[in-house]
Amino acid sequence: MRGLIAIGGIVALTLAGCGQRAQKSEEALTAYDVEAPPAEAPSPPPAPTAAPQIAYSYSLTYRLSGNRIGVVQQRQIALCTQLGSARCRIVSSSVGTTGEGSGHAFGETKLLIDARIAQSFMRRLDGVVGNAGGETAARQTNAEDVTKQIIDTDARVRAKQALADRLMRLIQTANGKVGDLVAAERAFADVQEELDAARSNQAALRQRVAMSDITISYTAREASSIASPVTDSLRNAGVTLGTSVATLINIAISALPWLLALAGLGWLLRRLGWRGIARRIRRRNDA
Numbered sequence: 001m002r003g004l005i006a007i008g009g010i011v012a013l014t015l016a017g018c019g020q021r022a023q024k025s026e027e028a029l030t031a032y033d034v035e036a037p038p039a040e041a042p043s044p045p046p047a048p049t050a051a052p053q054i055a056y057s058y059s060l061t062y063r064l065s066g067n068r069i070g071v072v073q074q075r076q077i078a079l080c081t082q083l084g085s086a087r088c089r090i091v092s093s094s095v096g097t098t099g100e101g102s103g104h105a106f107g108e109t110k111l112l113i114d115a116r117i118a119q120s121f122m123r124r125l126d127g128v129v130g131n132a133g134g135e136t137a138a139r140q141t142n143a144e145d146v147t148k149q150i151i152d153t154d155a156r157v158r159a160k161q162a163l164a165d166r167l168m169r170l171i172q173t174a175n176g177k178v179g180d181l182v183a184a185e186r187a188f189a190d191v192q193e194e195l196d197a198a199r200s201n202q203a204a205l206r207q208r209v210a211m212s213d214i215t216i217s218y219t220a221r222e223a224s225s226i227a228s229p230v231t232d233s234l235r236n237a238g239v240t241l242g243t244s245v246a247t248l249i250n251i252a253i254s255a256l257p258w259l260l261a262l263a264g265l266g267w268l269l270r271r272l273g274w275r276g277i278a279r280r281i282r283r284r285n286d287a
Contacts, residue, residue, distance in 0.1 A: 053147045053205075056115060057213040058122065064134025066105035066220035070095050073107050073218060075128045079121070080111055087114040088121070089211075095218070107218035112211045125216065137219065146205055153202045160195035167191060 064072060073095055080088040088111060095107035113121050126136060167188040174181050 052145055053150050053209045055144045055146050055208040055212075056118065057142045057144075057215075058118065059138070059140040059142075059215045059217070060122065060125065060136065061138035061217045061219065062129045062134050063137040063219050063221050064129060064132055066097075068132045068134065069105045069107045069218045069220065072129055072132045072134065073109055073216075075132075076109060076125050076216065079124055079128070080113070083114075083117075083121075087117065088112065091213075105218075105220045109216040109218075111214045111216070113214055115210055115212045118212045118214070122214070134221075144208075146208060150202070150205050150209075153198060153205060156198045157195065157202055160191055160198055164188060164191045164195055 062072070073093060077090060077093060080090055091110035091112060093107075093109045095105070098104040098106065129136065167184060171181065171184050171188060174184060
């Protein structure tokens with residue numbers, strides 16, 4: 001019983017000491033630095049600095065001819081691929097039309113780009129669109145300050161790590177009862193689980209600062225020439241003709257039972273003979 005009380009007291013003192021260290025370290029902690037020279041392969045996290053940690057995201061909308069959207073998208077994706085996965089990653093891409101034969105094309109591409117080269121990379125994206133005869137329709141930049149989140153997460157990681165180390169030393173040097181040792185191991189497992197979660201959150205925050213989101217939208221330029229309505233009509237002629245034929249087929253199928261009924265009635269009347277029917281009617285009237 002005394003061994004269990006002693007272990008509980010050690011764990012409580014350890015938690016209190018870690019909380020004080022986390023509070024003190026919060027004042028001296030600095031954020032992740034992304035201004036280091038770019039590298040082709042990911043490198044270990046650099047020493048934190050006091051600079052604010054900003055997570056940037058960008059949204060670009062390009063307007064160009066519908067038949068050029070797919071080509072432009074592939075060229076922009078190729079620019080990202082050339083940089084390598086450490087500096088640019090393709091999250092998703094799509095391209096299509098709003099309706100069958102309508103010609104209103106659209107597309108979207110989502111990228112993750114090294115924050116240090118985001119501005120220069122977007123200028124290259126603009127160049128690809130300009131060479132294809134397109135233009136930038138909209139541009140938006142969002143910035144989120146995650147400095148406090150990073151500081152808090154780093155402090156939590158250090159506190160949990162210190163507690164896990166103390167519990168491990170306690171387990172390795174414990175000479176008490178088996179029940180006390182099991183309780184200490186259970187406490188260590190809980191702390192280790194919390195430490196893993198804090199490290200995962202820490203990595204996600206640093207990733208948001210190091211890599212910026214870029215969402216690219218493509219829209220088809222609306223036709224403005226005099227011949228555009230004629231061109232659109234010719235383009236949609238096949239769809240219009242097919243729709244008309246389908247309507248006629250539906251009408252014919254709907255009327256088929258009635259046509260068969262009328263044909264049967266006419267055959268019966270011919271079979272009996274119009275004159276015979278008329279004589280029977282007169283006989284009945286005379287009677």
